[in-house]
Ligand SMILES: O=C(O)CCC(=O)C(=O)O
């Protein structure tokens with residue numbers, strides 16, 4: 001595969017004390033389709049980069065997303081346990097990516113080869129998706145926690161990120177006021193010294209400002225394990241694990257009144273519909 005010549009190692013971004021470090025993943029290589037070098041080596045990749053079919057279809061089905069551009073990378077997992085730690089692809093405050101589409105290229109994948117995509121539509125239980133050839137999986141880039149389980153075989157996919165345009169940003173100042181009010185309400189609730197009761201606690205746990213943090217606490221043991229599995233041993237991995245432990249402690253302190261409800265779990269009758277976007 002000629003395009004392998006322009007592949008580089010994938011890294012996990014480590015945010016710590018205001019600086020971002022890079023932690024190389026074991027066995028994972030990638031090529032950006034936007035880059036001319038990739039397109040020159042693999043004309044089909046240029047065609048895919050410029051194909052608007054998925055974006056147009058999604059805008060028809062979900063016009064509220066208002067998707068305007070796409071960035072695509074080709075991912076090659078060399079096998080031998082290559083995997084991704086638990087993560088959200090982005091945060092709405094960081095960039096405009098809104099939909100993640102993964103298109104798998106694995107003829108002959110068998111149960112037992114590993115490399116399943118695991119989605120965590122918190123508070124619903126996790127869902128494993130086999131990376132079957134020609135399967136396309138779509139989920140929210142901002143709200144869906146996910147990881148890739150260790151793969152014992154070579155595994156390939158295109159990862160397509162669809163971004164919203166500037167149009168939706170027009171209402172930003174109204175949204176900012178609403179957000180300030182929501183933040184004040186959350187601060188009041190979280191400054192209580194007594195635990196909140198189940199229903200009130202779950203309303204806050206599922207609040208968009210809290211849900212990501214609550215999901216991290218709920219799955220913290222698996223999250224830590226996934227960081228260990230995805231990166232080579234060494235001092236940088238230890239820094240990543242220490243940073244993770246410190247973050248979890250801060251989140252647990254901040255969400256203290258919600259912890260009993262989180263540990264007890266949401267009663268099935270209150271479980272919201274599974275939400276992918
Ligand atoms: O390989 C996959 O199935 C998912 C990859 C992924 O999560 C990513 O590139 O952010």
Ligand SMILES: [Fe+2]
Pocket residue numbers: 087088089146
């Ligand atoms: Fe991802």
